[in-house]
Amino acid sequence: MSATTSGIAPEALGPTITIGEILVEIMATTIGTGFLEPQVLVGPYPSGAPAIFIDQVSRIGGKAGIIASVGNDDFGKLNIGRLKNDGVDVSAISVIEGKSTGSAFVRYRPDGARDFVFNITSSAAGEIRVTSAGDALIERAGHVHVMGSAFAIPGVSELLSASVKKVKSRGGSVSFDPNIRKELLKADGRGLMDEMLAATDLLLPSDEELLIAAGRPDETSALARLFGMGIREIVLKRGRAGSSFFGQDGARIDSPAFRVAEIDPTGAGDCFGATYLTCRRKGMDPDKALRLANAAGAHNVTKQGPMEGVSSLADLEAFVAAVTAGATL
Numbered sequence: 001m002s003a004t005t006s007g008i009a010p011e012a013l014g015p016t017i018t019i020g021e022i023l024v025e026i027m028a029t030t031i032g033t034g035f036l037e038p039q040v041l042v043g044p045y046p047s048g049a050p051a052i053f054i055d056q057v058s059r060i061g062g063k064a065g066i067i068a069s070v071g072n073d074d075f076g077k078l079n080i081g082r083l084k085n086d087g088v089d090v091s092a093i094s095v096i097e098g099k100s101t102g103s104a105f106v107r108y109r110p111d112g113a114r115d116f117v118f119n120i121t122s123s124a125a126g127e128i129r130v131t132s133a134g135d136a137l138i139e140r141a142g143h144v145h146v147m148g149s150a151f152a153i154p155g156v157s158e159l160l161s162a163s164v165k166k167v168k169s170r171g172g173s174v175s176f177d178p179n180i181r182k183e184l185l186k187a188d189g190r191g192l193m194d195e196m197l198a199a200t201d202l203l204l205p206s207d208e209e210l211l212i213a214a215g216r217p218d219e220t221s222a223l224a225r226l227f228g229m230g231i232r233e234i235v236l237k238r239g240r241a242g243s244s245f246f247g248q249d250g251a252r253i254d255s256p257a258f259r260v261a262e263i264d265p266t267g268a269g270d271c272f273g274a275t276y277l278t279c280r281r282k283g284m285d286p287d288k289a290l291r292l293a294n295a296a297g298a299h300n301v302t303k304q305g306p307m308e309g310v311s312s313l314a315d316l317e318a319f320v321a322a323v324t325a326g327a328t329l
């Protein structure tokens with residue numbers, strides 16, 4: 001299988017960009033249900049699926065930029081500082097006076113399900129603006145990553161559509177994580193989903209998102225519909241079961257997960273997707289990219305905090321060597 005058949009634009013065309021929410025995450029230190037009694041919390045940790053994704057793109061060696069908003073507060077400074085330090089172009093992050101940076105409080109239940117208290121749509125994260133720096137970033141981008149969670153923010157679907165058109169018209173490519181939220185399935189959800197799928201080169205669903213995105217009841221008909229829409233490759237995230245690559249030509253590669261002790265699963269999918277995409281943009285074959293992406297997802301779940309386990313290529317190589325050698329991480 002050749003990397004050149006992928007339709008994923010090479011790094012040389014320009015940076016990978018994304019648009020969406022920047023948040024802090026504040027986590028309960030005990031397992032239980034929700035926030036109805038006082039309890040010990042830990043945080044703030046930098047978060048937001050698009051932010052985790054773009055931080056990982058940069059850490060693994062890709063050029064990266066984000067269009068997003070934060071408030072003029074410590075939570076915003078924490079996030080901008082982290083992204084900047086990790087090499088992300090932060091010029092298109094707006095600092096909005098009079099709004100707080102978005103936040104998510106999370107507590108894990110005994111069965112691994114999560115309870116959240118979100119402050120997103122009424123925070124700075126819910127007010128994404130395109131500044132001249134944002135326009136300039138879109139002009140020079142080689143790839144747009146569309147994060148489904150960002151559709152909950154007013155105006156972002158229009159902005160993503162316009163960016164996708166512009167970047168594709170200059171030979172760039174698009175990846176889509178249909179990180180399904182209820183918002184996407186409401187009202188015009190299907191139309192929006194289909195519009196994004198039609199522009200997508202690389203689809204990164206997790207588990208049943210494949211069927212939901214395709215609107216089909218089983219894997220075979222879902223894959224047929226998605227490839228029929230022009231998607232070039234589909235990479236399915238399966239948590240502890242690893243991941244699978246499906247090519248337009250019928251190729252399939254299954255890649256097992258690394259065995260690690262899971263401390264915090266949030267952000268695994270974002271680190272996985274960013275690593276896979278960036279490796280492919282650098283011309284790596286799908287099987288090798290898949291293995292490194294599995295390593296990035298596994299490495300992330302060993303750290304508390306959604307963005308604390310992002311990895312450089314050197315980190316991943318050391319991680320793979322350690323887990324292959326049987327060390328417990």
Ligand code: ATP
Nearest residue numbers: 206237238239242257262267268269272294297298
């Ligand atoms: P998120 O919680 O960020 O939304 P996701 O559902 O999009 O995640 P997952 O399938 O949970 O994505 O994780 C992505 C990849 O990370 C998996 O395909 C796997 O390779 C790796 N991974 C996730 N959880 C584990 C785990 N507990 N052990 C080992 N690897 C894992």
Ligand code: MG
Nearest residue numbers: 179206269270
């Ligand atoms: Mg996901």
